[in-house]
Amino acid sequence: MESLTESLTGLTLDLADLSLREVNQTLHQPTQNHVQILNPNGCHNLAVGLDAPITVEIDGHVGYYAAGMNQQASVTIRGNAGPGLAENMMSGRVQVKGFASVSAGASAHGGLLVIDGDASLRCGISLKGADIVVGGNVGSFSAFMAQAGRIVVCGDAGDALGDSLYEAVIYVRGQIKSLGADAQLEPMTASDYAVVTELLSKAEFDYSAQEFKRVASAKQLYHWNIDAQQDY
Amino acid sequence: MCGIVGLLIKKPELRESLGAWMVPMLIGMSERGPDSAGLAVFTSQLAGERRKYSLYSGQAIFDWGELIQVFRQRFGMNLTLEAQENHAVLTAEIAPAEIKAWLKQSHPTLYLLSVGRSIDLYKDTGNAAELCNRYSFQALKGTHLVGHTRMATESAVTPAHAHPFTAGEDFCLVHNGALSNHHQIRRQLEPQGIQFETDNDTEAACRFLEWRMREGDDLETALQKGFTELDGFYTFLMGTDDKLALVRDAFACKPAVVAETxxxxxxxxxxxxxxxxxxxxxxxxxxxxxxxxxxxxx
Structure with a gap:
């Protein structure tokens, strides 16, 4: 741990000198409120399992499962993220300045995930209560089986958006290539406009809530329908 | 899980660096594919009817010096053989059918990895770092290459099952994923006289695409047909004498990142x-x- 350099602004951890395990262990028992991480070079599992109200800045691209299971911490990635960004986040905030690969925010229970660029396929799959704001487009099958939480897409959505949705709600500013089974467009209400305004503000995107459409579950898959003859 | 890598050097003066830039790429994908590795490198094209044949001798110690003597007695003096341990590249003005028949008869233990005017192909079981060392990949020069690290999921771990797969001349393919209809593709191709060397799913994709190109499709048209005919998960990276090509299936379960300068x-x-x-x-x-x-x- 000799290469940890403390400064007035916090701690700098350089993955060129430290192992991933050393960096994650330091983040699990933080002595500073702010930590900067250098040279991630696409490594997996960086800044996972944090549970303290610290800010973490990662300078560069990260690999699989970055900031997974996050609680309380605010993690900013100045680069792109691999698959499973902020998967199973419980609280706090994760932001990626570039693009995020598949399954960003998968199964996240709480907190806010902000993706400045595009998100690939299956963004917010099985979402369980977190909020996701995507500055660009989302790929196909986004919000698949999403159970709770809100997803704001400032760009376009791919195929099968919101397939088999439960109670999560999706707001899309651009084009929707196709809706998934049981997902439907619904009118925006005053509370929807308030939600979108609040989330855009938190994510610092300068769009009007008036530009967004609401997608939610038609709830036709909630109960077995004998007349459907399994033709779902 | 498998790892794929590809590199194409745009500026001719940098083509001496091809191997040095690639080695950390291939070794970097070792965790995704620890059981086998392979690489196809494309160099400037041989003139006329000369072709390169990449040969693999397996685990046995092979006397390449004796082989070159026998080659010369049979096919004349105008050929060269560059050997590194269990691998050699034969360069000769001999038709592929002729050399395949002769090898099968006189050296049935030798495996022909690739044929073409610009392709050299290396593959074996073992990890990427071992192969990089053994075959001096660091020193490779050329225009472009395609590499693979394998974690077998649906067929055996043998040198023949390692990637890249080849079909025809100057064409190879590596695959991360698994095809679900490769038996169907095989049944479609075998009646056309196309022979398979393994039971591997990737070989079916490789032979399907090469068959389409032999039937007159260009690479792009063949790949478009692949989207409808090949079912399963895939990121495919392919090399031809002058191209690298990349496609991912509709579900994009298998990753890929491109960096371009x-x-x-x-x-x-x-x-x-x-x-x-x-x-x-x-x-x-x-x-x-x-x-x-x-x-x-x-």
Missing amino acids: DDYVAIASEFRSLAHLPNIHDASIYEPVPEEIYVWKV
Whole structure:
């Protein structure tokens, strides 16, 4: 741990000198409120399992499962993220300045995930209560089986958006290539406009809530329908 | 899980660096594919009817010196053989059918890895670092290459099952994923006289695409047909004498990242295999979109 350099602004951890395990262990028992991480070079599992109200800045691209299971911490990635960004986040905030690969925010229970660029396929799959704001487009099958939480897409959505949705709600500013089974467009209400305004503000995107459409579950898959003859 | 890497050098003066830039890429994908590795490198084309034949002798110690004598007695003096341990590249003005028949009869233990005017192919079981050392990949020069690290999921771990697969001349393919209808593809191709060397799913994709191109499709048209005919999960990276091509299936379960600068196009399953490349921080970095055909020309 000799290469940890403390400064007035916090701690700098350089993955060129430290192992991933050393960096994650330091983040699990933080002595500073702010930590900067250098040279991630696409490594997996960086800044996972944090549970303290610290800010973490990662300078560069990260690999699989970055900031997974996050609680309380605010993690900013100045680069792109691999698959499973902020998967199973419980609280706090994760932001990626570039693009995020598949399954960003998968199964996240709480907190806010902000993706400045595009998100690939299956963004917010099985979402369980977190909020996701995507500055660009989302790929196909986004919000698949999403159970709770809100997803704001400032760009376009791919195929099968919101397939088999439960109670999560999706707001899309651009084009929707196709809706998934049981997902439907619904009118925006005053509370929807308030939600979108609040989330855009938190994510610092300068769009009007008036530009967004609401997608939610038609709830036709909630109960077995004998007349459907399994033709779902 | 498997790892794929590809590299195309745009500026001729940098083509001496092909191997040195690639070695950390391939080794970087070792965790994704620890059981086998392989590489196809494309060099400038041989003139006329001369062709390169990549040969593999397996585990046995092979007397390449004796082989070159026998070759010369049979086919004349105008041929060369460059050997490294269990691998050799034969360069000769001999038709592929003739050399295949002769090898089968006189040296049935030798395995013909590739044929073409610009392709050299290496593959074996073992990890990527071992292969890089054994075959001196660091020193490779050329225009472009395609590499693979394998974690077998649906067929045996043998040198023949390692990637890249080849079919025809100057064509190879590596695959991350698994095809679900490769038996069907096989049944479609075998009546056309197309012979398979393994029971591997990737070989079916490789032979399907090469068959389409032999039937007159260009690479892009063949790949478009592949989207409808090949079922399963895949990121395919292919090399021809003057192109690298990349496609991902509609579900994009298998990753790929592209980094492009004025000097090179580099492709890998993950960014960690690209992080060492020169000027990577100024590169245009993107994830290829599902069911879109990406082709880069030398």
